[in-house]
Amino acid sequence: MEFVTPPPVRRLTGAEGDIGRLNGSGNGNGSGHRNGNGNGNGSGNGNGDGHRAPAFVSARRPVAPATIAIDRMQVEDLSVDYARKRAVNSVSLPIRQGEVLALIGPSGCGKTTLLRSLNRLTELTKTASSEGQITLDGVDIATIEPTALRRRVTMVFQQPNPFPMSVFDNVAYVLREQASRRPKKRVLQGDVEEALARAGLLDEVRDDLDHAALRLSGGQQQRLCIARALAAHPEVLLLDEPCSALDPQSTKVIEELIVKLRKDVAIVIVTHNLQQAFRVADYVAFMYLGEMVEYASAAHLFSAPREQRTKDYVSGAFG
Amino acid sequence: MSTTRAFAAASPPPAAGQRNESSASWRLIDRIGLAFAWFLGLLFCAVTAAMVLYLFVQGIKYLRPSMLVTNPKAGFNESHTGGFFDPLLDTVVISIMSMGLAIPIGIAIAVWLSEFGRPSALARVVESTIEMLAGTPSILLALFGTLLFEAPWLGFLSRTSGGVVFGRSFFAAAAMLALLALPLVVASVREGLQAIPSHVREASYAVGKTKSTTTRRVLLPAARPSVLTGSMLGLGRVIADTAIILLLLGNTLTNDGSGSIPILSMLRGTGSTLTSYIFYNAPTGDGDQPGKAYAAAFVLLLIVLALNVGVDLVGRRGKDLRWSS
Numbered sequence: 001m002e003f004v005t006p007p008p009v010r011r012l013t014g015a016e017g018d019i020g021r022l023n024g025s026g027n028g029n030g031s032g033h034r035n036g037n038g039n040g041n042g043s044g045n046g047n048g049d050g051h052r053a054p055a056f057v058s059a060r061r062p063v064a065p066a067t068i069a070i071d072r073m074q075v076e077d078l079s080v081d082y083a084r085k086r087a088v089n090s091v092s093l094p095i096r097q098g099e100v101l102a103l104i105g106p107s108g109c110g111k112t113t114l115l116r117s118l119n120r121l122t123e124l125t126k127t128a129s130s131e132g133q134i135t136l137d138g139v140d141i142a143t144i145e146p147t148a149l150r151r152r153v154t155m156v157f158q159q160p161n162p163f164p165m166s167v168f169d170n171v172a173y174v175l176r177e178q179a180s181r182r183p184k185k186r187v188l189q190g191d192v193e194e195a196l197a198r199a200g201l202l203d204e205v206r207d208d209l210d211h212a213a214l215r216l217s218g219g220q221q222q223r224l225c226i227a228r229a230l231a232a233h234p235e236v237l238l239l240d241e242p243c244s245a246l247d248p249q250s251t252k253v254i255e256e257l258i259v260k261l262r263k264d265v266a267i268v269i270v271t272h273n274l275q276q277a278f279r280v281a282d283y284v285a286f287m288y289l290g291e292m293v294e295y296a297s298a299a300h301l302f303s304a305p306r307e308q309r310t311k312d313y314v315s316g317a318f319g
Numbered sequence: 320m321s322t323t324r325a326f327a328a329a330s331p332p333p334a335a336g337q338r339n340e341s342s343a344s345w346r347l348i349d350r351i352g353l354a355f356a357w358f359l360g361l362l363f364c365a366v367t368a369a370m371v372l373y374l375f376v377q378g379i380k381y382l383r384p385s386m387l388v389t390n391p392k393a394g395f396n397e398s399h400t401g402g403f404f405d406p407l408l409d410t411v412v413i414s415i416m417s418m419g420l421a422i423p424i425g426i427a428i429a430v431w432l433s434e435f436g437r438p439s440a441l442a443r444v445v446e447s448t449i450e451m452l453a454g455t456p457s458i459l460l461a462l463f464g465t466l467l468f469e470a471p472w473l474g475f476l477s478r479t480s481g482g483v484v485f486g487r488s489f490f491a492a493a494a495m496l497a498l499l500a501l502p503l504v505v506a507s508v509r510e511g512l513q514a515i516p517s518h519v520r521e522a523s524y525a526v527g528k529t530k531s532t533t534t535r536r537v538l539l540p541a542a543r544p545s546v547l548t549g550s551m552l553g554l555g556r557v558i559a560d561t562a563i564i565l566l567l568l569g570n571t572l573t574n575d576g577s578g579s580i581p582i583l584s585m586l587r588g589t590g591s592t593l594t595s596y597i598f599y600n601a602p603t604g605d606g607d608q609p610g611k612a613y614a615a616a617f618v619l620l621l622i623v624l625a626l627n628v629g630v631d632l633v634g635r636r637g638k639d640l641r642w643s644s
Contacts, residue, residue: 119525121521121524121525124521124524147527147528147529148527149527150524150525150526150527150528151526151527154525154526154527155521155522155525155526156522157518157521157522157525158518159516159518159642159643160642161516161518161519161522161642163519163522163523163536163537163540163541164537164540164541165536165540173523173526173528173536173537174526174527174528214641214642225522228522228526229525229526231526232526232527238525245643
């Protein structure tokens, strides 16, 4: 991939400190995070105010923390309004390749709006207006042509929504440039198969790429949507509750895929499922009533949240 | 019987020990209402069946294969008045012409209404215009058509003699028939487009596609069953219409061309369709050749039945390939 400005590459040493402290081990080696100072009982996390981490939070994170992170997007003081109603209120956060960022919070807290702002899909809503700045590789996204931006920041939706065409054409659709002659199927074959392979779908559909996409199973459809979103080699992949319409087995497959993809593409996932956020995310932002209450590493946010509202939410007091 | 069975199949199985509800337990007035509904339903079926059967019997009695390939001729009795090759041909030609106009225009209007529709005031005006058109008797369209196509600047579309524009031609009739089919096409396509969940559109925008690409490559293919259904319904309306044919196609039993260019000559000239042929030959019509009328009606009925079956099949196909919204 080529970028306009070389993105800053950051070795994660300091930022991983809190994970390291919680896990009591070194970080970045991608192995061996099993150790003794678990915080499932809430006593080992050091803030001593009696917060009980939810039962699914274990000492051992299911995935190893990221080894490197590349800053891709920076959200600065973003506010989004629908008519008079404020949906997102001055949110600032970084989005990095190599890490999965999860946005959690109760319904209507603005997490989907924040996600949609990242590729300017909010502009499709007539009443929406926004303030603040979002940059992609150092460039203000307001200055990028929306269609160009959306090829670099792609999105997968809650409902699997393959287009009513073949599996092949679903992916090729993204690769075919607008207003030019449609490239031949043979030319695109390699790229289509690569995208399907990255989404972990190729083995299941290789023999029949002309299969109607809407005849695939729900989980396969969603992975096809991910393949479609990856086809143009985006820098950022936005996932809006990608598993909430799927069965547990498909959910597992997609979660594994997300973790696998994070080194190639920055991933932002909106989820209602806290366990899912814990399983896949490196960083978690908790939003409430349009505000970002807390942004921290997944282990930290679930086991030792700083804010009372976060504690209440992750322990199931509301939401 | 069949309704209760269908109901039972659609609803969850009743709990153990609980029998299907029987209408015997209903209040008297409800039972009378149910009986009345049954009676009316059966009566409706009986009337339709009688009509179709009657036309079938009469049609088979009078229809000879030769009628499909011979032209109407002047004569004093049924054995001399020929067949209805030209009306049959003209029915096909006029259907193709008017649907050739109505389908693209209808799709364009539906896409604009459903996907763009701005300024919204204009969209509302277009919407009510289409609705009004749907309710307009075809004789009014025909009358307007005669005014329009007799205008000197449209003279090239029909026969002209000594500066007088005749105003009756395939072009004139097809244009007005297209207006008849248009509301049905628009309504159906629009409904099909609106049934597509908005996240499907957004999925296309979210990979960097423009609205026009999305419409062409995703939305219209997804709405294809609706396009076909609307076209079939519109075609049914076009084939069935008589008033516009009588006033604008000239109602000459055989084709009467104008000019020397082969096909254009026919299209600029006059002719008749099966409906106007039946109108002419009906026992109360000018021709009074009932046998011919029944035979033509039988053919028309077959065409309309085939269209209905087509709509049904098209409507069913593709229903299983849907998104959840």
